[in-house]
């Protein structure tokens with residue numbers, strides 16, 4: 210998720226840069242060299258096309274294949290000017306080997322290969338085009354070098370594609386690890402608060418117009434401070450890890466999510482569940498915590514209890530994360546006031 214956001218931001222910046230550079234070149238080039246009016250028209254067309262790509266990207270939901278599609282559109286848009294300025298001999302042809310590298314940076318290995326292939330086909334078309342219509346190219350280029358330039362260009366594109374794919378694999382694995390670490394609570398291995406909040410927001414957005422119910426549990430260990438005070442923080446950490454394991458055992462891996470909300474407070478979110486089933490799960494969690502002893506260094510045996518506030522709400526009533534958390538929190542504190550080690554259902 211995080212990496213996708215970075216990739217999208219880079220794509221957007223690249224699209225704006227393409228728009229900016231083509232516009233600037235359209236204005237500045239005629240000031241520096243004498244050129245045919247055709248170049249200016251093509252430049253204006255290119256700038257407008259790049260501007261449209263940028264605006265489209267900015268105001269639509271990003272998709273994984275967008276970078277490849279728009280880069281290929283960009284290359285197609287640039288191909289008339291590349292053709293009239295010498296085809297494979299044109300300065301614009303220097304952009305070709307960079308293209309798969311860029312796609313590798315913002316997309317995946319499959320799209321990098323596809324882009325490499327498209328660019329090779331484009332080089333081939335330009336080579337054939339210049340051979341068939343030499344009079345269309347405005348610049349004087351040594352025709353005898355065209356074939357070797359086309360071959361070198363193709364080889365550079367393929368090399369850049371292969372390196373890009375390799376880079377993508379390493380970067381992808383690294384990125385996944387970073388994302389995973391950013392979403393995980395270091396001590397317990399459960400999801401961290403930020404990750405739970407992102408998950409909840411996604412669930413709320415997805416279920417807005419759907420029928421069904423969502424359940425949220427706030428689980429807080431009772432008198433945990435006394436464990437820290439009596440046996441030390443390391444013993445407290447062992448207890449937190451054990452409780453995390455017990456909570457995880459009671460939720461489904463696929464659709465439910467369990468996390469550490471902070472300190473000795475845990476959170477569980479369960480999608481598409483009715484109130485009674487959610488209550489059963491909460492009771493299971495509570496009893497498993499109560500019945501499982503925690504051993505510290507195989508010497509000290511501790512028993513823990515937890516109070517759970519639970520809120521099961523229909524998708525229509527679900528307005529915001531804060532509202533949901535607040536309802537479960539109030540139930541939790543009611544449970545603490547009633548004497549702890551119990552499950553309390555939120556009043557909606």
Ligand SMILES: Nc1nc2c(ncn2[C@@H]2O[C@H](COP(=O)(O)OP(=O)(O)OP(=O)(O)O)[C@@H](O)[C@H]2O)c(=O)[nH]1
Pocket residue numbers: 396429430431432433434435437441442443444445446449471472473545549
């Ligand atoms: N060992 C350990 N302790 C933590 C961690 N995070 C928070 N705590 C401790 O959790 C304790 C929470 O104490 P309180 O908020 O008073 O809650 P409590 O003692 O459980 O009391 P009640 O919730 O009212 O039953 C504090 O002593 C914190 O230092 C952690 O990561 N590891």
